[in-house]
Amino acid sequence: MSTPPAPATTGPDEQTDGTGRQAAEEAQPEVAAPRYMAFAEEAAQAGWTRVARRMPALVAQALSLGWSASRADLIAALALNLAMGAATAWALVATTTALEELFSAVPTPDRVRAALPSLALLALALVVRGSCSVLAGRAQARLEPQVELAAERRLNELATGVSVEAFDDSAFNDAVFRGYARGTSESSSLVSHTVDVLTGLVGIIAAAGVLGTLHPVLIPLLLLAMVPQWWGSAAAARLRYRMMLALSEGRRRKWMLQQLMVSRESAAEVRSYTMGPHLRREFDTVAEYELGVHLRMVTRMSLIRMAGNSLSGLVTGLVFAALGVLLVQGTVPIAAAGAAVVAIRVAQSALASALNSVSMVYESGLYFGDFLDLEELARGRTPAPGLPPAPEGFDEIRVEGVTFSYPRGEQEDDVPPALRDVDLVLPRGVTVALVGENGSGKSTLAKLLSGLYTPQQGRVCWDGTDLAGVDGESLRERVAVIAQDHTHWPVTARRNVVMSSPDDSGRLERAACAAGADTVVRELPRRWDTLLDKRFTAGYEPSGGQWQRLAAARAFYRGDDGRATPLLIADEPTSALDARAEHRFFESVHAHAGRTGATVVLITHRLASVRMADHIVVLDKGRVIAQGTHEELMREGGLYRELWEIQATAYRGIGATGE
Numbered sequence: 001m002s003t004p005p006a007p008a009t010t011g012p013d014e015q016t017d018g019t020g021r022q023a024a025e026e027a028q029p030e031v032a033a034p035r036y037m038a039f040a041e042e043a044a045q046a047g048w049t050r051v052a053r054r055m056p057a058l059v060a061q062a063l064s065l066g067w068s069a070s071r072a073d074l075i076a077a078l079a080l081n082l083a084m085g086a087a088t089a090w091a092l093v094a095t096t097t098a099l100e101e102l103f104s105a106v107p108t109p110d111r112v113r114a115a116l117p118s119l120a121l122l123a124l125a126l127v128v129r130g131s132c133s134v135l136a137g138r139a140q141a142r143l144e145p146q147v148e149l150a151a152e153r154r155l156n157e158l159a160t161g162v163s164v165e166a167f168d169d170s171a172f173n174d175a176v177f178r179g180y181a182r183g184t185s186e187s188s189s190l191v192s193h194t195v196d197v198l199t200g201l202v203g204i205i206a207a208a209g210v211l212g213t214l215h216p217v218l219i220p221l222l223l224l225a226m227v228p229q230w231w232g233s234a235a236a237a238r239l240r241y242r243m244m245l246a247l248s249e250g251r252r253r254k255w256m257l258q259q260l261m262v263s264r265e266s267a268a269e270v271r272s273y274t275m276g277p278h279l280r281r282e283f284d285t286v287a288e289y290e291l292g293v294h295l296r297m298v299t300r301m302s303l304i305r306m307a308g309n310s311l312s313g314l315v316t317g318l319v320f321a322a323l324g325v326l327l328v329q330g331t332v333p334i335a336a337a338g339a340a341v342v343a344i345r346v347a348q349s350a351l352a353s354a355l356n357s358v359s360m361v362y363e364s365g366l367y368f369g370d371f372l373d374l375e376e377l378a379r380g381r382t383p384a385p386g387l388p389p390a391p392e393g394f395d396e397i398r399v400e401g402v403t404f405s406y407p408r409g410e411q412e413d414d415v416p417p418a419l420r421d422v423d424l425v426l427p428r429g430v431t432v433a434l435v436g437e438n439g440s441g442k443s444t445l446a447k448l449l450s451g452l453y454t455p456q457q458g459r460v461c462w463d464g465t466d467l468a469g470v471d472g473e474s475l476r477e478r479v480a481v482i483a484q485d486h487t488h489w490p491v492t493a494r495r496n497v498v499m500s501s502p503d504d505s506g507r508l509e510r511a512a513c514a515a516g517a518d519t520v521v522r523e524l525p526r527r528w529d530t531l532l533d534k535r536f537t538a539g540y541e542p543s544g545g546q547w548q549r550l551a552a553a554r555a556f557y558r559g560d561d562g563r564a565t566p567l568l569i570a571d572e573p574t575s576a577l578d579a580r581a582e583h584r585f586f587e588s589v590h591a592h593a594g595r596t597g598a599t600v601v602l603i604t605h606r607l608a609s610v611r612m613a614d615h616i617v618v619l620d621k622g623r624v625i626a627q628g629t630h631e632e633l634m635r636e637g638g639l640y641r642e643l644w645e646i647q648a649t650a651y652r653g654i655g656a657t658g659e
């Protein structure tokens with residue numbers, strides 16, 4: 001667990017670099033992630049020039065997102081907002097006309113009568129404006145979830161389409177976190193706030209247009225009245241960015257702590273190691289820091305608003321005084337002055353909402369930028385389409401001069417490759433065991449053989465075909481894998497075995513029997529239809545060994561697809577099995593290989609099981625250091641014999657009675 005961040009005694013502005021980053025790095029080194037905070041720094045530096053520069057691109061992105069999610073709703077939202085602007089202008093013109101009639105030099109009843117048509121038009125304009133506003137709100141409210149869903153779908157497509165290697169890259173994982181955390185939800189906010197900006201602008205243009213037609217001198221007065229509003233909104237927006245920056249790292253930390261407290265996976269260890277109070281304490285420290293920043297910001301925000309409102313009141317008073325002078329001078333008639341008062345109020349409120357929306361568009365744009373970053377990163381990690389399908393099978397697999405490294409972080413240049421200059425030949429129909437100490441590269445080699453990874457140097461070929469040049473999906477369909485870290489799928493037992501293949505009861509029973517999963521399923525309350533996840537009603541939790549049998553059944557099911565899947569890879573398939581189940585499993589593997597003619601690649605630390613393999617490959621620090629049959633390797637001496645003797649001695653030392 002990390003050292004919690006020290007409770008803040010200063011606001012984000014007062015911290016060393018004004019961003020809170022230095023404080024975060026000192027307080028919680030392992031979660032201080034400069035990459036993650038990069039966007040928040042940008043936000044902190046954001047001035048209106050930067051916002052204005054980015055605005056066209058953001059608006060274009062928002063419109064294209066909205067367009068792809070629902071054209072009809074986007075067009076409706078924009079058209080109705082324009083109609084609202086037109087209705088505003090119409091209402092202002094009707095107000096002016098009504099005022100002209102009301103201030104004309106005729107008896108009062110005549111004035112009122114003359115003003116009635118304009119008042120009726122004003123009422124109609126307000127009704128139209130109100131209806132347009134409601135309908136525009138409806139279109140926007142319909143658009144938002146559709147945009148969010150489109151973004152979520154895109155993200156799911158990206159996440160499942162990238163090569164597995166992407167998940168070993170910290171930059172990609174970071175991008176996935178940020179994309180899922182806020183990128184998708186902010187896509188709808190981006191669209192919605194963009195429409196709000198347009199609404200505000202239309203309102204201002206309507207007011208300015210009407211004022212311009214009344215008298216040109218009213219336009220500068222309108223601009224003057226809007227200055228304090230501009231200042232207040234800009235200052236509030238900057239403050240909000242700073243708060244977002246100061247809190248972003250803490251929020252991520254709080255989220256992680258909450259996951260530890262509520263997730264089923266960590267529930268047992270949280271209790272065994274009495275981590276509850278520690279986690280709560282750390283959560284409180286981060287939360288109090290966050291609360292402190294928040295409360296300070298609320299106060300400062302209120303002060304800014306107060307200053308903005310006072311200034312706005314003063315300037316509005318000045319503008320009205322100037323209007324009075326113009327009235328006295330006879331520059332503007334009284335009706336125009338009255339309409340100008342209404343128009344200035346309309347423009348001020350439209351400006352406030354437009355500016356607020358501009359800052360929201362910018363803020364959403366930053367988060368949506370995370371989504372775009374992820375899209376770009378994923379594009380570079382998605383296998384090229386249109387490659388030819390993998391061969392149906394092979395006479396031999398050749399591994400030629402293969403060197404492979406996992407993606408490395410910034411400070412990991414000196415990490416040695418997981419595999420170095422590996423040369424191997426795996427003929428069809430043989431059982432090959434990979435042996436070696438922890439970290440020697442066995443699983444990595446298995447992943448290269450199954451087409452999950454591609455080597456940086458060298459080739460893995462099925463006969464003459466380099467696997468790097470074939471369609472990955474078609475290749476993986478021809479390989480059955482029992483993974484070392486197999487997934488406990490939270491679905492029914494049947495789906496856990498069948499996975500994405502067609503459901504076939506005969507095939508299911510054969511696979512279950514071969515893996516010893518038949519006895520597991522017999523004990524389940526609803527047999528194959530039992531949900532294997534305790535978090536849901538009627539869910540059942542298999543034991544570690546039972547899960548492993550189901551994982552093995554999964555591979556046998558895949559391998560029994562009628563096309564004779566040519567390769568079965570079993571990585572530590574019996575680590576959780578009892579002795580009887582282990583014995584039965586190896587018999588099944590041999591029977592499966594005999595029946596289908598598949599090549600079996602077996603990884604296990606239990607050398608008694610390795611002995612039965614046709615060929616044994618010994619790995620050490622990513623290199624193949626020996627290979628041959630059990631007898632050959634024993635004669636040769638070396639690591640294999642050493643490991644064998646350690647295990648044999650342990651058994652030999654125990655007599656038949658176990659003493």
Ligand SMILES: Nc1ncnc2c1ncn2[C@@H]1O[C@H](COP(=O)(O)OP(=O)(O)OP(=O)(O)O)[C@@H](O)[C@H]1O
Nearest residue numbers: 168406407418436437438439440441442443444445
């Ligand atoms: N996803 C990964 N990202 C980065 N490095 C990895 C990854 N998986 C494995 N490694 C590294 O590659 C090396 C070989 O690991 P590998 O899992 O292939 O060993 P192994 O022989 O299967 O070990 P074990 O017997 O413990 O299962 C190790 O140094 C390991 O730290």
